[in-house]
Amino acid sequence: MTDDAVELPADLDLEAVREALLEWYEADHRPFPWRETDDPYAILVCEVMSQQTQLDRVVDAWEAFLERWPTTADLAAADRADVVGFWSGHRLGYNNRAKYLHEAASQVEAEYDGAFPREPDELQELMGVGPYTANAVASFAFNEGDAVVDTNVKRVCYRAFDVPDDDAAFERAATALMPDGRSRAWNNAIMELGGVACTQTPRCDEAGCPWREWCGAYASGDFTAPDVPTQPSFDGSRRQFRGRIVRTLREYDELELDVLGPRIRVDYNPQGEHGRAWLLELLADLETDGLVTLETRDGEPVARLRR
Numbered sequence: 001m002t003d004d005a006v007e008l009p010a011d012l013d014l015e016a017v018r019e020a021l022l023e024w025y026e027a028d029h030r031p032f033p034w035r036e037t038d039d040p041y042a043i044l045v046c047e048v049m050s051q052q053t054q055l056d057r058v059v060d061a062w063e064a065f066l067e068r069w070p071t072t073a074d075l076a077a078a079d080r081a082d083v084v085g086f087w088s089g090h091r092l093g094y095n096n097r098a099k100y101l102h103e104a105a106s107q108v109e110a111e112y113d114g115a116f117p118r119e120p121d122e123l124q125e126l127m128g129v130g131p132y133t134a135n136a137v138a139s140f141a142f143n144e145g146d147a148v149v150d151t152n153v154k155r156v157c158y159r160a161f162d163v164p165d166d167d168a169a170f171e172r173a174a175t176a177l178m179p180d181g182r183s184r185a186w187n188n189a190i191m192e193l194g195g196v197a198c199t200q201t202p203r204c205d206e207a208g209c210p211w212r213e214w215c216g217a218y219a220s221g222d223f224t225a226p227d228v229p230t231q232p233s234f235d236g237s238r239r240q241f242r243g244r245i246v247r248t249l250r251e252y253d254e255l256e257l258d259v260l261g262p263r264i265r266v267d268y269n270p271q272g273e274h275g276r277a278w279l280l281e282l283l284a285d286l287e288t289d290g291l292v293t294l295e296t297r298d299g300e301p302v303a304r305l306r307r
């Protein structure tokens with residue numbers, strides 16, 4: 001283990017965790033148009049717009065902006081008042097951001113001969129480009145970024161791997177999770193996880209979260225997070241029991257139904273309300289979600305975690 005990995009559980013199978021997330025992202029994700037480009041200018045415009053505007057609303061503005069000023073040369077040559085007018089017309093937040101964008105385009109033209117710098121440090125030299133935006137452009141345009149650490153990523157790391165609520169710890173954990181040389185795919189994937197699955201009210205099962213098997217919050221049923229100080233209001237009990245099943249099966253290779261039951265509920269009673277039928281229903285759900293396999297051996301149901 002490297003020093004960077006100290007924030008993650010010592011026995012975490014990093015390769016499996018990475019593969020699971022990348023596969024989940026590649027199988028299905030929100031088709032934002034900026035995910036289809038590696039043009040640093042287009043990505044910068046998107047990043048600046050999304051600082052104050054919901055992503056769904058950014059789509060139209062972003063497309064219109066690029067249609068009007070398709071390159072840094074076009075934007076640099078534009079009248080600043082027109083750029084600011086566009087910005088306020090599309091309700092994109094502080095007009096200063098439009099001015100900075102215009103200035104940044106002029107810098108790229110004048111200082112970099114129209115070719116964007118590639119490294120986060122250099123990108124930060126551009127007007128209005130802070131560390132987060134610089135890293136996003138380096139990742140999504142050049143695949144040369146560091147791990148993104150935003151609110152969504154912090155929430156995911158806190159819940160899944162019990163990373164303490166501390167910026168340096170989040171940074172180390174996010175860095176350790178990211179596979180080398182994969183910043184474009186990885187940062188998109190982990191941000192998508194925080195954006196559609198590990199939301200403030202989490203959608204672990206509905207979104208098919210690929211980290212349920214390892215997730216501390218899923219196992220314990222405690223879904224608080226740095227930006228979610230009290231338990232989110234959803235019917236967590238079923239999810240909590242599913243989490244307990246996953247955690248228990250992770251400890252034991254496999255368990256017969258009536259051996260598993262008492263480990264999930266102290267009041268487990270095979271023929272009672274919370275007995276075999278109740279447990280089999282939860283296990284069937286987990287099997288449908290691809291987390292558990294259930295087989296019958298000598299007439300007895302036996303559950304194990306799918307590997």
Ligand code: SF4
Pocket residue numbers: 156159160197198199202203204209210211212215216217218223
């Ligand atoms: S299992 Fe739920 S809480 Fe855990 S990382 Fe996935 S969505 Fe977040």
